Amino acid sequence: METFWITTAAALWGAGTGLLIPRPAYRLSVLSEEPWRTTCPAGHPLDWLRNEWLGRARCTDGDTFGPSTPVIALVMTVVCAVLAVTTGGRPELLVWLLLAPVAVLLAAIDFAVHRLPDVVTLPLTALAIGGLGGAALVPGAGGSWRTALLGSLTLGVCYGVLFLINPKGFGFGDVKLAPALGAVLGWYGWGVLLLGTFAGFLFGALYGVGLLLARRAGRKTAIPFGPSLLAGGFVGILFGSHTL
Template sequence: MRLAALRHAVPPGLPSRAGCDACGAPVGLTRPWPALGPAARCGHCRARVGSPPGTVEVAVLAAAVLLAFGGPSGGALPALIWWLGWTIPAIFVDVAVHRLPDRLTLPAAAGTWLLLGVAALDADPGHWLRAVLGGTGLALFFASTALLLGRRGFGLGDAKLALSVGALLAWYGWPVLLFGMLLTFGLSALVSLGLLVTRRANWSSHLPFGPFLLLGTVAALLLAS
């Protein structure tokens, strides 16, 4: 996950990062340490590489604990695991450069829909239909704000992430989808208000929305299970 966040945390239009920004030393699966470890340091120049030290590992550990002790049971669990595996690095990219890359959001959506479809074979097929409608509807809502409001609306990356978010939440029912969105927007509003009060942001500041989608979705699923 740290490698995915490192690769894609670049501004739009630039190629994926292949190594250390400071010295150019390559970073990859063949040379994972210490750049892809919790220290997140280049093995050559010791400069920080990618997401802050320990953050990705803490996020993965938190996800594992939640899945083990409070996650939803049943056939939808593989879909949630798949979704987290792609969405966690996407969120780190969003925090770093304010974008959600297609190479992370689209596989997250495709795999989530597919695994929910497999789960529907042993459950009510209506669950999968509701998931498809929920994901499509939520994505269209986010996309419409991007097209109609421009920078004042949500990004198209948020819309693509919503394909999987809406599907996961709607699988458990329309009230869960609504509750998840209320949590997402409520958390976003609270954080925005806090930043305004402390003067760490102003009315024209743009906050990444991906982290709120992740937290709102996970919270709604935990409370619904």
């Protein structure tokens, strides 16, 4: 019964936060050095009376745009519910639920413009490290803050080396995402860190192959890699939580 209520609360949290993501996703989906969006694609001003940052992307003319609100809300509901089922009542669940909307926001932006903005990735890292540090102080925590810190540092360095070796095939935004992923995956140990990292690269490869087979991309076409890395982190969390 406890698991049912935890899962229900997590699903409601996911649905609620999912409704808030489309507007910031649209506003932040700009190329580097460009200002955040203040108008819809047709040039109408955003409807500031509703909310400047949170909620559906709607302009004063009544048009909606950006990522689909129902789709984002559904994804968030499923993600949070699955996290609750696997993690149970352990204190790190709260951290996962706080990180989930930020991760989905990043994925939506990267799909739109192939970019992971610092204004989102840096707070994600701070929230991951700080949140897990707090969870480690609560009885019943399922991981280690020490390995989370080491994982954050290790993955950050490894991704930095990959960027130096092949800057055209590995974005610097992915490098700045690495410390957050390393902390999350390292929380459950080095095995989970390796698994989640491998899963992220595997998802990226499968996505690229799928685009090639569908003739929607060529061999030199850039693809968003952040969503795959985040999906790998999700797989790592589920595996680490389930095997405890």
